[in-house]
Amino acid sequence: MLVHILLLAFIAQVKTTSICDRKSCVCWVKNVQNEDYQGENVQCSYVEKDILKGDYELPDIVNSLDLASNKIETVHSSHLLDSTTLIELLLNDNAITKVDVNSFQLPELKRLDLSNNQLELIDEEVFSNMRKLEYLNLANNRFTTFTKMNFHHLSSLNDIVLDNNNIGPSLKDSNLFDRSGSGLTNKIKSLSISGINLNTVPDNFFVDAYDISSLIISNNNITSVFEIPFTLKHLDLSDNPIKEISAEDFTDLIALQELNLDNLLIKEIPDYIFEHLPSLRKLTLERNNNLANFSKLAFGREVLDDPAEFKLESLSLKGSRLTRLDEALAVPLGELTELDLQGNPWRCDCDFVWVKTLQLSDQYTQHLRCDKPTTLFNAKIFDLKEKYFTCESRNRGFEIAIVVICATLGFVAIWVFLCLPTRKTGCGLFKNMYGPSTAYSILPMAASFHNDVDR
Incomplete structure (x- = not known):
């Protein structure tokens, strides 16, 4: 009997072993100022494929759990996914193809990372016990339609990453902010849809995104600038085949602070394009291989003389095809704290020496x-x-002009010297040089005419 009791006690002890007792896991206390919580961070990446099947429990108070890179294929119920204190869960870089309903018993979870997996579908009930979730990363999975990602229960979600999922074509027929409940709510503040094979952005695409402040829509097939939400503070349009941009594209964006226009097909930065962006602090125009002209009036005319209202702090033109910049830009560019002009084929002549200032x-x-x-x-x-x-x-042109002027003046001086009334004989030299004068050629004709009259 005693043996059975000891065996049961041993089994019970094994089942209640903390994940922090594993030598392959690292646990430490997170000390963060201005936070209302304090608990352990558990780092168990690169541990074992079946870590969710083990009977390990989390510490009583835990903030973050890292299960990345464990080759997990299915997310199912586990003691590790049952916590009333867990705030952050990292399941990225696994081989997850399925997430079972009710797998997550995490009512306080705010951040979930499922990026770099093999998900094609997520049941809307998966999120039913995570109503406080604020950040969700589903990048680099295998979703092909937005309707297979249901966010019905995520009423607190404000930051979502959907990069590199082939959902762009499906957005022609379905609204990203579907009011029926399957789409994103109007509380979204940050949206990243880079590399989703999006060709066009329909009109009123963001009409229900009342509070969106960050939009990353890079690395798509967009050919023209769309209707940009006026609430944006950060906009990334890089790596799209956009051939032309104009001042009208960026009007009324009074809150915009960061603008990324890297690797487009634009040939010029036209007049006044950035004039009406009063909050702009960071502007990047890198790797624009067709960009050969940057207008001196790109930021407006007033800043050329008085940069008092010029708030830009950082500008990068790195790796484009610019050969020169107008010296008139010396005043506003001199106000920047960061300026990167590297990697352009600059023509170093007298018109570009001002850059050294x-x-x-x-x-x-x-x-x-x-x-x-x-x-x-x-x-x-x-x-x-x-x-x-x-x-x-x-x-060289100046030298030629001087020679021509000097030669002309010399010729005039010689003519004046030889043709003055006191120098008539000298002037005759010119007459002899160029043949008989007109007066002498007329005299014989006149004499002949009088002889005919006498007869």
Whole structure:
């Protein structure tokens, strides 16, 4: 009898073993200021494939559980997914194809990461016990239609990542913010839909996203700028085949602070395009291989003389095809705290020497180099002395003009010297040089005419 009692006690002890007792897991206390909670963080990534099948329990008070990279294929009920204190759960980089209903008994969960798995469908009841969830990452799965991702119960969700799921084509017929309950609620503040194979953004696409402040819609097939929500603070349009942008595309975006326009097909930054973005702080225009012209009036005319209202702090034009910038931009660009002009084929002549007056940190001058003229190819602009920034064609033209003027003046002086009334004989030299004068050619004709009359 005693043996049976000891055996049962041992079994009970095994079943209630804390996950923190495993040598392969790391547990530590999270100390975060301005938070109302404090508990252990459990890091159990790269542990074992069947970790959810083990009879391990979480600490009494736990904030975060990391189960990434364990080759988990199915998420099912487990002691590890049953907690009244867990706030963050990381299940990314597994091989999950299915999430069972009622797997998550996590009423306080706020952050869930299911990215980099093989999910094609999530039942709406999966989220029924996570009504406080604020952040959900489903990037890099195998969803092909938005209707297979039901968010009916996620009334608190405000940040969602759907990158690299082929759901773009299905959005032609279904609304991302479906009011029937399957779509996202109007509480969404941050949306990332990069690489979803989206070709066009329908009109009023974001009409129900009242509070959206961040939109990442990069790496799609969008060819023109769509109707942008006026509430945005951060917008990423990079890696789309957009060929043209204009000032009308960015009107009324008074809250926009960050704008990413990397790797588009645009050829120029036109006049006044950024003039009506009073809150803009960071602007990136990197890797625009067709970009050859940046208007001096891109930020408006007033900032060229008085940058008092110029709030931009960071600008990157790295890796484009610009060869020159107008010197008129020296005033506003001089106000920036970060300016990256590297990786452009700059023409280092007298029209570009003003760039050396900008106060750039070393990290932004290492690859700021000349492309033309050939004598300065690949030279570091900030290592060159100003005397090397010359305009050869302009100087040559000036020299030719001087020679022509001098020759003309010399000819006029000689003519004046020889043809003055006191120098008539000298002027005759010119007459002899160019043949008989008109007066002498007429005299014989006149004499002949009088002889005919006498007869």
